[in-house]
Amino acid sequence: MFSRSRQSxxxxxxxxxxxxxxxxxxxxxxxxITEYAASYQFCYGNLSHGSARDLYPLFxxxxxxxxxxxxxxxxxxxxxxxxxxRPNTANHIEIICNDVILTFNAVDNRNTLIRRAEFRExxxxxxxxLWIPDMPSYDETLGNVLYAIFxxxxxxxxxxxxxxxxxxxxxxKKYLDRIALLDKYKDIFHAQKSEIEQVxxxxxxxxxxxxxxxxxx
Numbered sequence: 001m002f003s004r005s006r007q008s009x010x011x012x013x014x015x016x017x018x019x020x021x022x023x024x025x026x027x028x029x030x031x032x033i034t035e036y037a038a039s040y041q042f043c044y045g046n047l048s049h050g051s052a053r054d055l056y057p058l059f060x061x062x063x064x065x066x067x068x069x070x071x072x073x074x075x076x077x078x079x080x081x082x083x084x085x086r087p088n089t090a091n092h093i094e095i096i097c098n099d100v101i102l103t104f105n106a107v108d109n110r111n112t113l114i115r116r117a118e119f120r121e122x123x124x125x126x127x128x129x130l131w132i133p134d135m136p137s138y139d140e141t142l143g144n145v146l147y148a149i150f151x152x153x154x155x156x157x158x159x160x161x162x163x164x165x166x167x168x169x170x171x172x173k174k175y176l177d178r179i180a181l182l183d184k185y186k187d188i189f190h191a192q193k194s195e196i197e198q199v200x201x202x203x204x205x206x207x208x209x210x211x212x213x214x215x216x217x
Contacts, residue, residue, distance in 0.1 A: 012167040012177040015146050019098035024078065026188065027071050029163050029181055032152050033189070035063040040158035057106060057155050064104060065093045096145075102165075104150045110162045110178075112153070 039060035043052040065082075072080040078097035085092065095102040151164045165179040182189060 012146060012148075013179060016100055016148055016165060016167070016179070019100040019146070020102070021075075024071075024075055024097065025181060026185060027074070028068065028150065029185065029189065031067045031071055032064055032150075032160055032163055035060055035067055036160055037158050039063050044158075053156070061104075061106060065091075068093060068095070068104070100146050100148055102148050102150055104152070106155055107151060107153045108155055109153060110151065110164055110180075 039056060043056040043059055046052075047055060069080050069082070072078055072095065075097075078095060080093050080095050082091050082093050084090070092103060147168065149166050149168060151166050152160045152162065154161055160182070163181040165181060166175040167177045168174070169176055
């Protein structure tokens with residue numbers, strides 16, 4: 001871990017850039033773009049419009065987070081963990097890469113604030129307070145870890161219109177800084193757009209289990 005004090009919010013970006021290599025960023029963007037296309041193709045190609053609209057965001061999130069876990073196998077210095085929320089009704093993944101913890105979140109547009117979630121608020125509060133020693137709840141025994149969110153959207157398209165890294169304040173009420181990834185790598189992803197969106201059809205395997213049909217595996 002780096003041991004540096006943060007003098008201003010703008011240091012979020014430099015800390016993040018020191019911790020997360022561009023190759024990993026590019027693989028994460030590619031993963032998100034590909035899974036948007038594949039999920040949209042499956043949902044709108046196999047379901048009624050209303051059902052597809054309901055399922056698409058959930059299905060896409062599940063596929064993105066599963067694929068990200070595969071991608072991280074190529075980066076031994078980073079790890080990904082899957083964690084439940086407090087009521088144990090849903091899971092999310094956290095990428096730990098040097099001084100950064102990264103989670104994923106879909107929103108309607110890039111200025112939309114993420115919805116309230118206890119795990120995000122905890123990560124944001126701990127992250128921001130760790131870097132500010134004069135705050136009352138600062139715990140100097142903890143390591144310096146910066147919380148960032150991989151923000152993507154919009155929720156109805158077959159391709160993300162934005163993929164941003166944002167840094168929430170300690171209450172998750174605003175974004176302190178932002179890195180617009182599709183702008184940062186526009187030459188790469190403009191050239192590869194057609195190639196990335198050539199996705200393999202998704203197959204859902206239905207088999208008979210203990211004499212009952214219709215179980216989705």
